[in-house]
Amino acid sequence: MHLPARTAAVLYDLDGTLVDHDHAARAGVDAWCSSLGLPGNQWDRWSAIERLWFTRFENGEVSHLGQRIERCREFLGRPELSDGEALELYEYYLRVYRANWRAFPDARPSLDNALAAGLKVGILTNGAAAMQQAKMEGTGLWREGMVMCATVELGSPKPRPEAYLGALDRLGVRAAETVMVGDSWANDVEGARRAGLAAIHLVREGVSREPGPSVSSLDEIVWH
Ligand SMILES: [Mg+2]
Structure with missing residues (x-):
């Protein structure tokens, strides 16, 4: 997995990644x-x-x-x-x-780990901001300091480069120091890499059919 030498920020996808x-x-x-x-x-x-x-x-x-x-x-x-x-x-x-929204059990520890490591944390989702914000709060995942980056409001959905660039802009970080984590190969891995970010593919069930490494749980990612 090619992660930046110094990671400054992490962007999490929401549906299928943090919330079931x-x-x-x-x-x-x-x-x-x-x-x-x-x-x-x-x-x-x-x-x-x-x-x-x-x-x-x-x-x-x-x-x-x-x-x-x-x-x-x-x-x-x-x-x-x-x-x-x-x-x-x-x-x-x-x-x-x-x-019926519920967080995956590994979501909260992963977000807490990222924040405790001093990383900026954004939620980059193709859902609408109001619903996705309510989803984060309703499942107890929202933390002070996180940034909601809903592409409906950013103007371009993942996997278009503008989606990731819009999120980087909101967080005030560069692509080369940012990692995207998510369950969609096209939206969270391929698109993110094309925009210059590092990316980790989360495959919760079964085996990844895509090239490159993947994790089956957010617990496998340790932020420093
Ligand atoms: Mg997803």
Whole structure:
């Protein structure tokens, strides 16, 4: 793993890295289906639709709000829904999703370790700032001095270089002294390295299919 000789800052991804997004999303979609009288066990389909539309958002093909609307229309098979109707339906899913946020057990110790080592700590996420801030606070992960870098507000999502550069700017550090940590190869490793940062790939389950070293837990990373 090629880490900077002197690390000044670390950028953590949020969903799938610090907070168990899949657990909350699965609870959300199960409750949503049951409230609408739809068949259960639709997690795989929901997850595939989420990936499809979120990637379109990351590619700049649809707005952040737009991907929510389209996910709702496609999942429910109701293309005729107005934007307002889709968002209103989606709100039920979001309520249950929010109620089921939980931090991965290694998240808090890793953040505390980074702060205690004197590093600047940023959260670089493609989610929207208000929701991601609430997620950090609701799971007890938010600490004084951390910087929320939500790309919806920065203007460019990961893996576009502007996302990382915007975060570096907010933290007041250079790419060469910063490490990005996250579970997405494209967004947290490849994109970060292209922007000049070091990066650590977190693969919580299974074996990495990507080249280079990875960690299976944040506990494996010790900040100095
Ligand atoms: Mg992630």
